[in-house]
Amino acid sequence: MRPMGPILIALALAMPVAARADFRDLEIGARPLAVGGAFVSISDDANGVYWNPAGLVWMERPELLGMITRAYGIDDLGLYYLSGAGKVGQFALGGSWMRLGITDVYNEDTFSFAGARGWGKMSFGVTLKFLKVDAPGYEQYDDPGYMGAQMEPTLDVGWQWRPLKSLSFGVAAYNLTRPEINLIDTTTETDPVPRDYRAGFSFVVREVWLLTMDVVKRDTDESSSTLHAGTELWFYDAVALRAGVDRGRITMGAAVDAGRWQIDGVVSAHQMMGNLYRLSLTLRK
Numbered sequence: 001m002r003p004m005g006p007i008l009i010a011l012a013l014a015m016p017v018a019a020r021a022d023f024r025d026l027e028i029g030a031r032p033l034a035v036g037g038a039f040v041s042i043s044d045d046a047n048g049v050y051w052n053p054a055g056l057v058w059m060e061r062p063e064l065l066g067m068i069t070r071a072y073g074i075d076d077l078g079l080y081y082l083s084g085a086g087k088v089g090q091f092a093l094g095g096s097w098m099r100l101g102i103t104d105v106y107n108e109d110t111f112s113f114a115g116a117r118g119w120g121k122m123s124f125g126v127t128l129k130f131l132k133v134d135a136p137g138y139e140q141y142d143d144p145g146y147m148g149a150q151m152e153p154t155l156d157v158g159w160q161w162r163p164l165k166s167l168s169f170g171v172a173a174y175n176l177t178r179p180e181i182n183l184i185d186t187t188t189e190t191d192p193v194p195r196d197y198r199a200g201f202s203f204v205v206r207e208v209w210l211l212t213m214d215v216v217k218r219d220t221d222e223s224s225s226t227l228h229a230g231t232e233l234w235f236y237d238a239v240a241l242r243a244g245v246d247r248g249r250i251t252m253g254a255a256v257d258a259g260r261w262q263i264d265g266v267v268s269a270h271q272m273m274g275n276l277y278r279l280s281l282t283l284r285k
């Protein structure tokens with residue numbers, strides 16, 4: 001384990017005490033992160049189960065997507081994502097599993113089931129989520145207050161409008177019920193999982209150059225609004241280059257699309273902690 005490992009373990013053990021599980025501040029997916037997390041209006045693939053379920057309606061073929069992340073050179077810190085989605089007429093369905101964890105210390109799992117429907121140039125979607133928190137680190141230390149793994153349900157909703165082929169708008173709200181997850185029965189301090197709101201738009205120039213922007217508001221802090229922006233440029237419908245700004249951090253990525261499969265990669269630079277590397281593989285029918 002690198003020197004940062006003990007610090008993360010200490011932070012992870014402190015998180016359940018205050019019930020501050022996040023479940024949202026993760027920028028899941030290689031392509032979404034590569035464009036700075038500005039994805040709510042362009043979500044049209046299996047990433048949509050997490051980002052905006054309404055975008056699943058615009059999928060052309062069923063997809064299965066897997067993602068792995070290597071964060072800041074810490075071997076024990078993992079972020080994994082598996083998602084599948086498909087479309088039936090005006091309806092679309094999808095499901096996903098996400099895990100953020102430190103080996104044998106702390107895990108956050110999200111199990112999601114999404115459905116969406118389109119009406120002309122608009123679509124609306126809902127995602128039912130089950131948020132699970134487990135802290136095996138407490139079991140190792142025989143903490144008498146540890147209640148074991150906890151799971152709570154919540155909902156995400158999303159909307160997209162595509163008035164033109166080159167123009168798209170999107171809105172999504174996450175963790176609407178603000179579930180409270182408390183792993184320790186000796187504390188009365190419980191904070192709900194934050195409710196987030198995201199709105200954005202995107203524009204495509206000559207069918208190959210994408211410009212996208214999102215604004216995100218977290219309801220726990222009036223000053224917590226953040227701006228996300230990114231761009232994507234495709235060459236011969238086979239290779240893409242991407243760049244973005246994610247809460248002040250620079251992101252850069254690329255993709256290779258072979259039709260039946262696609263590989264996406266991204267690097268996100270953090271001034272203090274170092275680089276985050278992410279790779280995803282998409283398989284299409």
